[in-house]
Amino acid sequence: MKNKIDSPLRKVRMLLVLPFITMVFCAFANLGYNSPKLTFPGEIQSSQLVSGDVKGKVVNPKGEPLGGTSIVIKGTTNMAITDKEGNFILKSVPKDGELVFINSDLQTVFVKPDMRKAMAVKMIPNADRKDKINPLSSQPIPPPIAGVQVKSDDSSKKTPLIFLDGTLIDKAKMDSINSNDIASMNVLKGKSALEIFGDKAIDGVVLIFTR
16 A cells, blocks of 8 residues: 555656756756856966056156156057156056056156056156256157167167157168157166067167157
């Protein structure tokens, strides 16, 4: 008598369980199913490398607007220049990038980008040129002579990297630039040049921006 009672109950249980098992198998068999991706220590996900625009203002050691300062994303040729009010905007800056502020009269400054608000960057006097801060640093810096000349060592054929509005050019192209078209020119040498642009900058870097 007991077996007769258990048999219908067993059938009912099977009827309830079978649909659940079927659903589980279907879920894993579905081609649209994606297992969660694990992140290990030290790994950077693409979502963390979001880029955006960065804007701000650069001032000299006295707190005055500093025009003619070059801003470069370290390790790239993406660059911009501050206007006469010291304002700048740099597009497509990686969240994990580093901004480099270059002014020939002052120390090179390295700063992490801040995309949440306008940045305020104060430049620092050169240690060996404390008494030679350009009094016109609040304006775009003109070329020192009526024309642009970059001398190279003929014996070793050494020539600095030359960028015109963010594009790498050769010396012949530079010599053809009209000095009246130049808004700013900054020169970078030594360790800073190598750190920003790599081994190709061993002979220095010239950053030129036109009006």
